[in-house]
Each structure stands twice: as C-alpha cells, then as structure tokens.
Amino acid sequence: MVYKLVLIDACFDPLSYYFFLNPHSIVNKKIHGIKNLVIFATSNSSYNHRQTMKLYKANIIFTREKDHFEVVEHGYVGVENGRVVDVASSADAFDQQPEEIIDYGDRLLIPAMNDMHVHAGQYRNQGISMDMELLEWLNNYTFPEEAKFSDTRYARRMYSRFVHDLWRFGTMRTATFATTHLESTRLLMELFREAGMGAMVGKVNMDCNSIDALLESVDEAVAANEALIAEWNDPDGLVRPIITPRFIPSCSSAMLRACGEQAQKYQVPVQSHLSENLGEIALVRELEPESRFYGDAYDRYGLFGQTPTIMAHCVFSEGEELELMRRRNVMVAHCPTSNINLITGIAPIRSFLDNGIKVGLGSDISGGHDMSIMRVMVYAIQQSKLYNQKYRDKHFLSLSEAFWIATKSAGSFFGRVGSFEPGYEFDALVIDDSSLNYGNYTLTQRLERFIYVGDDRHIAVRFCRGQEIPEPRILD
Ligand code: GUN
Numbered sequence: 315m316v317y318k319l320v321l322i323d324a325c326f327d328p329l330s331y332y333f334f335l336n337p338h339s340i341v342n343k344k345i346h347g348i349k350n351l352v353i354f355a356t357s358n359s360s361y362n363h364r365q366t367m368k369l370y371k372a373n374i375i376f377t378r379e380k381d382h383f384e385v386v387e388h389g390y391v392g393v394e395n396g397r398v399v400d401v402a403s404s405a406d407a408f409d410q411q412p413e414e415i416i417d418y419g420d421r422l423l424i425p426a427m428n429d430m431h432v433h434a435g436q437y438r439n440q441g442i443s444m445d446m447e448l449l450e451w452l453n454n455y456t457f458p459e460e461a462k463f464s465d466t467r468y469a470r471r472m473y474s475r476f477v478h479d480l481w482r483f484g485t486m487r488t489a490t491f492a493t494t495h496l497e498s499t500r501l502l503m504e505l506f507r508e509a510g511m512g513a514m515v516g517k518v519n520m521d522c523n524s525i526d527a528l529l530e531s532v533d534e535a536v537a538a539n540e541a542l543i544a545e546w547n548d549p550d551g552l553v554r555p556i557i558t559p560r561f562i563p564s565c566s567s568a569m570l571r572a573c574g575e576q577a578q579k580y581q582v583p584v585q586s587h588l589s590e591n592l593g594e595i596a597l598v599r600e601l602e603p604e605s606r607f608y609g610d611a612y613d614r615y616g617l618f619g620q621t622p623t624i625m626a627h628c629v630f631s632e633g634e635e636l637e638l639m640r641r642r643n644v645m646v647a648h649c650p651t652s653n654i655n656l657i658t659g660i661a662p663i664r665s666f667l668d669n670g671i672k673v674g675l676g677s678d679i680s681g682g683h684d685m686s687i688m689r690v691m692v693y694a695i696q697q698s699k700l701y702n703q704k705y706r707d708k709h710f711l712s713l714s715e716a717f718w719i720a721t722k723s724a725g726s727f728f729g730r731v732g733s734f735e736p737g738y739e740f741d742a743l744v745i746d747d748s749s750l751n752y753g754n755y756t757l758t759q760r761l762e763r764f765i766y767v768g769d770d771r772h773i774a775v776r777f778c779r780g781q782e783i784p785e786p787r788i789l790d
Pocket residue numbers: 433448452456560561587590652678681
C-alpha cells in the first residue's frame with residue numbers, strides 16, 4: 315500500500331517546506347519551528363485536500379442573464395480560492411465539506427458593483443461646478459483641479475478619500491482616470507492595493523488643448539506609461555495600468571500613435587471618451603479630417619478594441635461607429651448623471667444592448683455627482699424612460715437589465731467578475747436592509763428598495779476576490 319503524507323497545517327517556514335517535500339524524513343527529524351503540525355496518512359491516491367471552501371448563507375440574488383434575477387432564498391454560495399464553487403439551496407448540495415459556514419441570516423447577498431468610468435483626480439469637484447457644457451467645463455473647472463495633483467500630499471488626501479468612498483458604496487472594481495502625474499498615479503495604485511480592491515488605473519496622457527500644467531511631451535508620456543506597466547502589469551493583479559489618452563482633442567497624432575503602440579506591445583487595456591458632446595464631436599472632425607467618424611480616429615491609432623477598450627459616454631454614437639464597437643468588443647461606460655449634469659444628452663442604451671455592444675455603468679465623478687453605482691442604475695433606468703417617451707420603439711431598461719449591466723456585463727472587463735456562477739471571482743455585498751424591510755416584500759422588491767432608497771449604511775460586508783474588505787484608511 316502506498317501512503318501519502320500530507321501536511322495540512324503548518325507555518326510555512328523553510329523547514330516546514332523541507333518536510334513537506336520530503337515526508338519520509340519526518341520521523342527522523344526534530345521538528346523545529348513548526349506550529350500546529352498535522353500530518354495525514356492516506357492510502358487514497360487522490361490528493362486529500364485541506365477543506366478550504368467556505369459557505370456563505372443568505373438570500374442570494376444575481377443576474378446570469380439580463381432579463382431576470384436568479385434568486386435563492388436562504389441559499390448558500392460556496393467559495394474556494396476566491397472563486398465561486400456554486401450556489402445551492404442546501405449545504406448538502408456541495409461535493410466537499412465546508413471549512414466554515416458563515417450565516418448572514420435574512421440579509422441579501424448580491425454581486426459587488428463595478429464603476430467603469432470615474433476620474434479620481436476630480437474627486438474634490440464632486441457635486442460642484444456643473445453649470446457648463448463639456449469643453450468649457452474642462453477648461454474652467456476640471457483642468458485647474460487636476461493640476462493640483464503634481465503635489466503628492468494633495469493626491470494622498472484626495473485619493474484616500476476617493477478609495478474610501480468607492481468602498482463605502484460597495485464598488486469593488488473600478489476603471490479610473492488619475493491625472494497626468496506619474497507619482498500621484500502610483501500613489502493611487504498603492505492605495506487600491508492596500509485596500510484590496512480591484513482597479514484599472516490610468517495615468518492620463520495629453521499633450522494639447524489644455525493648460526500648461528497638464529501638458530506633457532510624448533516621450534514623457536511613453537516613459538511614464540512604461541514605468542507603470544513594468545511595475546504593475548501582472549495579468550492576475552487586482553490593480554493594473556490602463557492606457558488612457560484623455561480624448562482626441564487632448565492628444566496629438568503622435569501621442570495617440572504612441573498610446574496605441576504601447577497598448578498593443580504590452581497587451582494593456584485602453585480607456586477614453588467617445589462621442590460625448592456635439593461641440594467635442596465637431597472639434598474632432600476638424601482635428602482628424604481623415605477619420606470617417608469619431609471612433610474611427612481612435613481605431614486608426616490602435617485604440618479601439620485592439621486591446622480590451624472602454625469608451626465613456628457614446629451619447630451620439632450610431633451607425634458605423636456602433637457597428638465597429640460591436641465588432642471590436644468595445645465596452646460603453648454609460649454615465650447617465652454626467653450626461654445630464656454637463657447638458658450632454660441621453661445615451662441610447664437600448665441601442666447598445668440591441669446591437670450586442672457591451673455596456674457598464676460609470677459614475678464619471680465629477681461630471682457625474684453620485685459615486686453610488688446603485689444610484690447610477692436608477693438614473694440609467696429613469697433616463698431610458700425619458701428616451702422611451704420620445705422614441706416609443708426603444709423600450710426602457712428593466713431593473714434586472716440595469717443590475718446586469720452594473721454587475722456581470724461591466725465585470726466582464728476584469729475577467730470572470732460580477733456574477734455568482736461557478737468560477738466567478740467572489741466580489742459580493744451583504745445587504746442589511748432590515749430598516750427598509752417592514753412591508754412583507756418579496757426578495758426582488760427588497761433589492762429594488764435597497765437600490766432606489768437604500769444607501770451605503772445598508773451595506774454590511776464587502777468582498778473582493780473572496781477577501782472581506784475592511785474600511786480603508788483616510789489619510790491627511
Ligand atoms: N472628456 C475629456 N475629459 C473629460 C472629463 O474629464 N470628463 C468628461 N465627462 N468628459 C471628458
């Protein structure tokens with residue numbers, strides 16, 4: 315009979331590794347420096363796993379498809395190595411014994427939120443200065459604020475609050491713009507890493523049509539991007555760089571070309587703005603006369619789906635532009651609050667869905683004023699209703715569609731994120747809606763009430779990639 319010795323509990327100092335690799339020598343060795351050594355002898359040829367699956371018990375709600383919710387009342391989510399094993403209505407349905415069952419009672423358990431477009435460098439301007447259209451707004455309010463991030467002490471104060479607010483509202487993955495400043499961008503990435511939250515962070519690249527304090531040369535931009543890629547571009551990393559040419563009017567052809575080349579050379583994703591504002595679109599037509607449409611300008615520089623790409627707004631995208639986005643799998647970051655605040659317009663979200671274009675939601679702080687993706691869902695639904703008033707053939711968004719967009723659809727940009735299907739990373743929120751739940755509501759009505767009238771006070775626990783995420787520090 316062949317016995318297998320399996321070390322199932324020990325501190326992994328070099329000595330215990332030695333024992334692990336050489337089990338036969340254990341009997342002859344003194345066991346120094348090993349705490350809690352437990353050795354299993356088994357004749358079973360299959361490896362005898364340590365029990366590492368946890369079961370989380372609660373009222374589980376998520377969207378596999380956009381048209382309806384999956385609801386398991388008092389169900390279980392099995393989680394192992396940060397990923398969902400399965401969802402079931404009984405603990406007995408799982409093949410393996412759980413290490414632990416964590417019972418959240420009558421609370422709701424839902425996938426965590428993803429913010430697909432936000433400007434960390436505009437955090438201070440959240441909720442102010444929304445009395446102009448895009449181009450004037452950038453020049454008068456936004457560029458001067460972003461210039462302050464040359465000061466890393468200022469960046470520390472603002473960025474720690476920014477990360478804290480994302481945490482507060484249950485946003486566990488973010489695609490964010492920082493500013494043009496390398497050191498501050500690094501700092502933001504460190505803060506995300508410290509928090510344990512997922513983020514694609516873009517050092518903004520721009521070399522024209524802005525204030526001097528924000529302009530950089532192409533060489534400077536390339537060197538800074540290169541540094542961040544060298545430091546952070548681990549494909550499995552929770553915090554990663556994303557190439558971020560601000561938008562066509564902020565970038566020379568040389569800058570756009572360099573960004574596209576770097577994205578492809580290092581296989582790094584891309585984010586930018588597209589077809590947001592009529593004045594902006596007219597300017598792009600002037601700046602890029604050879605391009606047939608705005609998205610074509612990005613495409614010519616390798617910035618339109620050659621690597622995974624997010625384009626924010628797309629309020630005026632139609633026809634060929636939409637078709638190219640579908641073909642290239644470009645994700646729209648739909649930003650309904652910003653689209654109203656900057657007097658932009660209502661994006662045709664139903665057309666995005668009908669055309670098979672990927673969509674996520676963005677708070678777009680500080681064009682947008684609300685960091686809660688739950689609230690952004692509500693604005694997205696309300697605006698689609700206004701759109702439906704005008705164009706009767708475009709049906710408004712349902713709650714499950716908005717939820718799916720914010721969770722599973724958006725989450726696809728980060729891998730298998732945003733659902734509780736087997737293999738998905740366990741990014742989740744435990745919702746304690748007891749103060750809202752006094753009227754004999756169904757579980758989906760309870761979720762709807764949390765989304766419409768709840769807030770961060772109802773989020774009891776947050777998980778990212780299977781880890782419970784404690785409150786991040788606010789720094790001064
Ligand atoms: N287009 C270029 N820069 C920006 C920005 O900071 N916010 C928004 N909403 N649109 C932009």
